[in-house]
Amino acid sequence: MLENFREAFDGIWSHKLRSALTMLGIIIGIASIIAISSTIMGTNEQIKQNLVGAGNNTVEVALYQGDYVLDPTYQQVPEYVRPLTEDILPDITKIKEVQDASLFYRRDAYGMIWYGSEGLNQGSIYGVDEHFLSVSGYVIRCGRSFLPEDFKTFKKVALIDRTVSETLFMGANPINKTIEISSEPYVVVGEFTQNTAFTPTITSINDYFTYTDHSGGKVLIPATTWPTLFAYDQPSSVMVRAGSTDEMTEAGKQTAAVLNGTLTGSGDVTYKSKDLLEQAKKLQELSNATNRQLIWIASISLLVGGIGVMNIMLVSVTERTPEIGLKKALGARKRKISAQFLTEAGVLTCIGGMLGVLVGIGLAYMVSRVSGVPIFISWYIVAATVVFSFVVGLFFGAVPAVQAARLNPIDALRRE
Amino acid sequence: MIIQLDHIEKTYGSGANKVPVLHDVNMQVEEGEYIAIMGPSGSGKSTLMNILGYLDTPTSGTYLFDGQDNARTGDARMARIRNQKIGFVFQSFHLMQRRRAWENVALPLMYGNVRRSERKRRAEEALCQVGLEDRISFYPNQLSGGQCQRVAIARAICTRPKLLLADEPTGALDSKAGQQIMDIFDELHAQGMTIVMITHEHAVAERAKRILYIYDGWLREEERV
Numbered sequence: 001m002l003e004n005f006r007e008a009f010d011g012i013w014s015h016k017l018r019s020a021l022t023m024l025g026i027i028i029g030i031a032s033i034i035a036i037s038s039t040i041m042g043t044n045e046q047i048k049q050n051l052v053g054a055g056n057n058t059v060e061v062a063l064y065q066g067d068y069v070l071d072p073t074y075q076q077v078p079e080y081v082r083p084l085t086e087d088i089l090p091d092i093t094k095i096k097e098v099q100d101a102s103l104f105y106r107r108d109a110y111g112m113i114w115y116g117s118e119g120l121n122q123g124s125i126y127g128v129d130e131h132f133l134s135v136s137g138y139v140i141r142c143g144r145s146f147l148p149e150d151f152k153t154f155k156k157v158a159l160i161d162r163t164v165s166e167t168l169f170m171g172a173n174p175i176n177k178t179i180e181i182s183s184e185p186y187v188v189v190g191e192f193t194q195n196t197a198f199t200p201t202i203t204s205i206n207d208y209f210t211y212t213d214h215s216g217g218k219v220l221i222p223a224t225t226w227p228t229l230f231a232y233d234q235p236s237s238v239m240v241r242a243g244s245t246d247e248m249t250e251a252g253k254q255t256a257a258v259l260n261g262t263l264t265g266s267g268d269v270t271y272k273s274k275d276l277l278e279q280a281k282k283l284q285e286l287s288n289a290t291n292r293q294l295i296w297i298a299s300i301s302l303l304v305g306g307i308g309v310m311n312i313m314l315v316s317v318t319e320r321t322p323e324i325g326l327k328k329a330l331g332a333r334k335r336k337i338s339a340q341f342l343t344e345a346g347v348l349t350c351i352g353g354m355l356g357v358l359v360g361i362g363l364a365y366m367v368s369r370v371s372g373v374p375i376f377i378s379w380y381i382v383a384a385t386v387v388f389s390f391v392v393g394l395f396f397g398a399v400p401a402v403q404a405a406r407l408n409p410i411d412a413l414r415r416e
Numbered sequence: 417m418i419i420q421l422d423h424i425e426k427t428y429g430s431g432a433n434k435v436p437v438l439h440d441v442n443m444q445v446e447e448g449e450y451i452a453i454m455g456p457s458g459s460g461k462s463t464l465m466n467i468l469g470y471l472d473t474p475t476s477g478t479y480l481f482d483g484q485d486n487a488r489t490g491d492a493r494m495a496r497i498r499n500q501k502i503g504f505v506f507q508s509f510h511l512m513q514r515r516r517a518w519e520n521v522a523l524p525l526m527y528g529n530v531r532r533s534e535r536k537r538r539a540e541e542a543l544c545q546v547g548l549e550d551r552i553s554f555y556p557n558q559l560s561g562g563q564c565q566r567v568a569i570a571r572a573i574c575t576r577p578k579l580l581l582a583d584e585p586t587g588a589l590d591s592k593a594g595q596q597i598m599d600i601f602d603e604l605h606a607q608g609m610t611i612v613m614i615t616h617e618h619a620v621a622e623r624a625k626r627i628l629y630i631y632d633g634w635l636r637e638e639e640r641v
């Protein structure tokens with residue numbers, strides 16, 4: 001076995017130029033596969049990150065009417081929906097994929113929030129519990145967060161995000177200013193923001209509409225003060241944080257299932273998760289479909305490379321006919337001879353494959369530089385392509401190997 | 417009796433292209449004999465040798481080697497017999513240029529599944545036997561023709577075969593180098609090796625204890641006086 005590899009390297013090394021040219025087809029084939037797949041996976045990763053956000057892993061589970069979130073400002077809540085209480089949270093955090101959960105109310109803030117004559121046209125108002133900020137991955141940028149007393153003593157305090165701050169205060173310091181929410185005075189105590197400064201990567205106008213958040217600003221108030229502004233029995237939503245990005249779908253589904261268990265009847269209003277991961281998958285499918293064609297084209301060059309290998313191995317068998325004859329005369333069996341040529345073909349294409357991987361990674365980096373699309377190199381794919389190129393060698397080396405093994409030792413020895 | 421040929425015929429080709437090469441060849445070789453086969457070019461010497469060495473099978477007739485009829489036993493068994501019981505020496509050495517002397521010698525041991533460490537030891541031993549103990553790690557292109565042929569002999573004997581077949585072992589050498597080769601054959605014969613050698617040269621054939629002649633595929637024996 002070791003001997004086979006030694007002979008293979010000998011054979012390849014003693015015809016460096018020829019071996020290099022033979023490998024070229026394999027190198028090009030593998031390089032394009034690596035470059036294409038790295039770009040595809042990079043694009044996919046980008047889509048996922050753009051939609052899902054970087055590392056937040058939060059999933060919102062809310063009441064939906066059909067495909068749209070039910071907003072009690074405009075829509076009637078059916079009888080069978082019971083208001084949720086804190087008691088449901090342990091059931092939710094019990095779910096394997098869920099790390100933390102928070103209950104909140106939400107309404108469209110249109111025309112409801114004012115500071116002097118400046119009003120908020122877009123955005124939502126949230127009635128939140130103590131967990132909400134940490135579950136959602138929000139941090140306080142300036143001012144303070146809600147304190148336990150704020151909840152206990154029904155304090156009319158509010159947290160706002162950057163969008164709201166800019167709309168209402170035009171860059172002035174919002175802290176300790178009093179805003180009006182549904183005609184009630186609320187004191188702004190802090191400004192919050194996403195803990196990861198994540199901005200989606202936008203490479204086209206489509207990306208802009210797909211990924212940019214158009215929901216306007218967010219205003220948070222203690223959930224305990226919510227009933228004074230709105231109805232007591234308004235249904236709430238749940239925000240959960242999944243253990244990892246890949247668990248988001250499951251976390252959302254399980255939570256929705258728990259919440260749907262509280263419904264006392266059935267209709268077209270149910271709890272559903274806003275599944276960004278699922279959405280990302282759909283977008284990925286689209287980009288995959290086009291790129292898969294490219295892989296096929298790359299495979300053709302691999303095929304051509306394989307035929308080149310077969311051709312050169314046939315030449316090599318002819319060249320080494322006396323050597324094969326000698327080995328047979330000395331007692332080498334057919335399978336020994338064929339193993340030698342198979343090994344040589346396999347080693348040749350395997351080296352070609354490895355060089356192809358290097359070239360492919362280089363190409364991918366270049367594409368990424370030019371187009372701005374990130375790349376993602378999967379070591380699983382790298383290993384698979386190297387193994388695959390080895391298999392290509394074995395496949396196309398089979399004919400020459402059998403031919404060598406079949407040589408009649410006398411004829412082979414006679415030829416000089 | 418190590419070799420017994422009965423009515424061996426060998427015909428190449430078929431139909432109109434039939435070329436009869438050996439006709440009714442009968443031959444016996446005792447263990448430890450040293451035989452030379454002579455004959456004009458094209459008379460069928462190499463053909464006979466290939467049959468003796470299990471590189472080829474006769475068209476008809478029986479060949480008993482070491483008391484066994486191994487005719488048409490298939491590639492694997494024939495390879496095994498060649499590997500373990502027969503040593504070949506060719507006119508043109510047939511050494512692998514990218515292998516050191518000892519690696520060339522060890523080649524048949526590898527096919528016989530001898531352990532690595534053992535291979536080197538036995539190859540060196542065989543090289544000593546042909547007087548090349550100081551050329552063990554040389555490459556063939558660093559050796560003279562005579563030395564190359566001695567490496568080839570070492571390769572033939574390192575498996576300790578029952579039969580040594582040599583097809584014009586001195587054909588490519590000058591008379592002095594040829595002499596050395598013949599001395600080695602004499603020595604091997606003295607140690608009890610059975611040798612069948614093809615040669616064109618009378619001086620070389622004289623060294624053998626028995627000479628067979630072949631003309632147009634007909635084998636004839638001439639007792640020495």
Ligand SMILES: Nc1ncnc2c1ncn2[C@@H]1O[C@H](COP(=O)(O)OP(=O)(O)OP(=O)(O)O)[C@@H](O)[C@H]1O
Pocket residue numbers: 428429435437455456457458459460461462463464
């Ligand atoms: N494969 C073959 N097909 C047809 N004829 C063959 C084949 N091999 C050998 N012959 C013929 O058999 C005859 C004997 O060949 P062989 O090689 O045995 O001669 P030789 O006695 O060894 O000659 P030399 O002394 O030149 O080596 C020749 O006439 C040759 O043409």
Ligand SMILES: [Mg+2]
Pocket residue numbers: 461462463583
């Ligand atoms: Mg001949």
